[in-house]
Amino acid sequence: MEVVAGQNVLVKGNVNFASIFAGNNISIKGTVVSSILNAAMNDAVIMNPAPLLEKLIYGINKLINNIKRLSDNNSAKQLNELIRMLLNGENKDLPNTVYEVLQSLRTGNYDIDDNFILSLMKKTRSLMGNYSEISDIQYLYQIINELRMLFLSKKHTPLKGDITLSTISNCNITALGDIRILGKGSVNSVLYSKGEVYIAGYVRGGKIRAEKGIEINIAGSKRGSKILLSVPEDSSIRIRTVYTDTTIKVGNISHTFLSEARMIYARLENGKLLY
Secondary structure, eight states: OEEEESSOEEESSOEESOEEEESSOEEESSEEESOEEEESSSTTSOBOOHHHHHHHHHHHHHHHHHHHHHOSSOOHHHHHHHHHHHHTTTTTHHHHHHHHHHHHHHHSOBSOOHHHHHHHHHHHGGGGTOGGGOOSHHHHHHHHHHHHHHHHHOOOOOOOOOEEEEEEESOEEEESSOEEEEEEEEEEEEEEESSOEEEEEEEEEEEEEESSOEEEEEESOTTOOOEEEEEOTTOOEEEEEEOTTEEEEETTEEEEOSSOEEEEEEEEETTEEEO
16 A cells, blocks of 8 residues: 655554655554655655746746837737747747646646646746736736736745654664654664654664664664664664664764674764774
């Protein structure tokens, strides 16, 4: 099963053999097995339509300025002919801009209402050949005003991209924010976080990379379990109890534990790995 959401995903039970893509946060109360979780680092992220709409406003404003420069009376017939001439000459890029903007809004994951797209299609078809629909220059100003009103009405939700879980096994987890595993722990999973990774229980097998630090209660087991924990050189790794075959890597320097150790605080100081 696959779930794709523009904002948050909350699962109150388990997730098995599934993929979840969220534009913001993911929270799963139950166990996650053999699944892919991706928060705010994927195609589900809601895109801001402002740059596209600003490009369209710029093109329409250029057309208006040229109409004012060349027009000597306000008759609709002359206006339609002048627009036809400009859209085939000085402003010939505008019809392509209209087409590109509409296609992007229809096919991309933009934070914009479908009804607005339909309204914009009807309004802007006058710039793609139906010149007779433009009764006066105010028609063009009205299109610009509607586009600007859309900017004012939007309240964008700040993206965090956090993932909060209980217990995971054989999973692939990617987050723009933090990854927090608050239950038993993680088994044979691959985790990547642009924030921090915090695991209240154990880690047995797998790989974890976090840009802003890793904190784990228990890494590995007495029977041995290959684990790679890595962070950038300006970050750190904290482990309460670590067992054999756990490798820590800070920047380009790594260390593999050959025996049990406790209260690990791994970081770089003067180019040396301290732990």
